[in-house]
Amino acid sequence: MQIRDLPHADPGEPDARNGGTLLLWLYRTQLGGQVKALFWGLVHTGAQATFPVPVGLAVQAVVDRSGSRLALAGGLLAVLGVLVALGDTMLHRASVTNWITAVARMQQLLARKATDMGSALTRRVASGEITAVGTGDLEKIGWLVEGVSRFGAAAVTSVGVCVALMLYQPALGLVVAAGAPVLALAVLPLLPHATRRADAQREKAGRATELASDTVAGLRVLRGIGGEDLFLDRYRTASQEQRRAAIRSARMWSLISAVQVALPGLLLVAVVWYGVHLALQGRIAVGELVTVYSAVTFLLFPLRHFEETAMAYSFARPSADRAARVLALARPTGGRITPDGPLTGDLHDPVTGLTAATGRLTAVVCGDPDAAGRLADRLGGHAPDAEPPADGPDEPGAAPPDSPSVLLGGTPLDDVPRDTARAAVLVQDKDPTLLSGTLGELLDIPASGRVEAADALAAAQCGDVLTALAQASDDASGDPGTARITERGRSLSGGQRQRLALARSLVADPEVLVLDEPTSAVDAHTEARIADGLRALRTGRTTVVLTSSPLLLDRADQVVFLRDGVLVAAAPHRELLRTCPAYRSVVTRDTEPPALPGDDRPRPAGTAARTAPIEETA
Structure with a gap:
């Protein structure tokens, strides 16, 4: 695998049972690259390990005044120098290639998982955690992959040097062979403590980053309520906690670095002292002592590799565990049924009893925004999470994981391929995301071709947005289509972002469009015109709007009222206002909704006196 071949045509199916199996799988996928790097590593370290031989030969040649042996030593040094340079260059090239290709593979896997899971991913894993996995954690995994x-190569060469020293000079070789493993394992007891401190620093840094992001995103609101100082104090506190955690982590790594320098130095001193003692006794020659000294000096180099790899693993294993948890997330893939053609027909949810007739505009009133969001996901064929929600499995309106699938034209959406379900039903949640780019790129999406971008923008009442974008356009023509939209549309107001997202959904023109509170951030006058434009543009298409806005409800062909996740009434808006007091309470924002017939749940004192006139009026 070469860097020019990226991205991978198929990143593969990872073994995400845990971090260890994920790292092993990642190693196996690039076995050829690892073998190539190992070969060049052996060339590099093998040549370095052989340097003591010509050095010792040269010193002894000077002592013996032998010019021929000195020339031979010089030639050997030249050859070894070339091999060291070649091996180091190719090793670096192969190792960095392994690093980049492994990180690219992981990035593709995470991107595929995000696409596959959709909005369910951020409900299972915090968005900040996903970002951390996709950046810092992948860097740590790449560090380990690069160092393997x-x-x-260092391990093989070190064993070879120790064996050669024991054969060449048994007395000194035994000292080196006994001391090298101790040096290699000396820092291992310290690594778990260092890793915990590094993880604590990462957690504090994530908290500070989250506060900073929230402050920037809500700066306009904070200024409006005078809350800048409060958030500044919170960020200052979080920043100081991160600083203290970073100092504690740095202290531990400083101790590890000190051990890495001190212990090999002690071994070198011991070998030199013992070697000089042997030389004075005449048991070894001066050249032999220089050779042994040079070999021990070389061993300090692979020992640093051992310690660096141990450090890399101590960081990469927790990072791989986090990545494995994300990659292990799954949802039903469907595919048991292959429709003969596009999915059409009524949209029916067996859990709530909701039915959205084909070709009509159906409004759904839930009263609970969270329940509305879960219902929107269900209508889009997004099955409930296999784990219960964080706020408890008995939450009102929460469908159990084994609940029956939503039906479109009698076909369960859970049983068809996901691409087919998503092509048939498009869900726009209450907080849609605008990607950075131009307006033209925003609206350049897979679509039926029946709705022009200009018509969708007009229906979504984006005239003022187009004017603002035209003024900000870098193009001298003032074309709003070439204007840049910043990340998440932060340069636009909430209402402008909401209307652009609605226009994007209208351009897609799916068979079924599910909108969750599409006008919550616009004024009443604009909302009324959006309702008219939506109804006109979606004629003949099934549209479901989850809202409690009277302006949208009044323009719907049918209004479905749900309470605690169960259908209570279904009729036009004005009829429900007359006949269903509970519905009227939700729509008119009454804080004390009246009891439904047969509902004997305890209510706060004074509720009956307040709701009695409403019941009589009904």
């Missing part, structure tokens, strides 16, 4: 082959 270096570690293998």
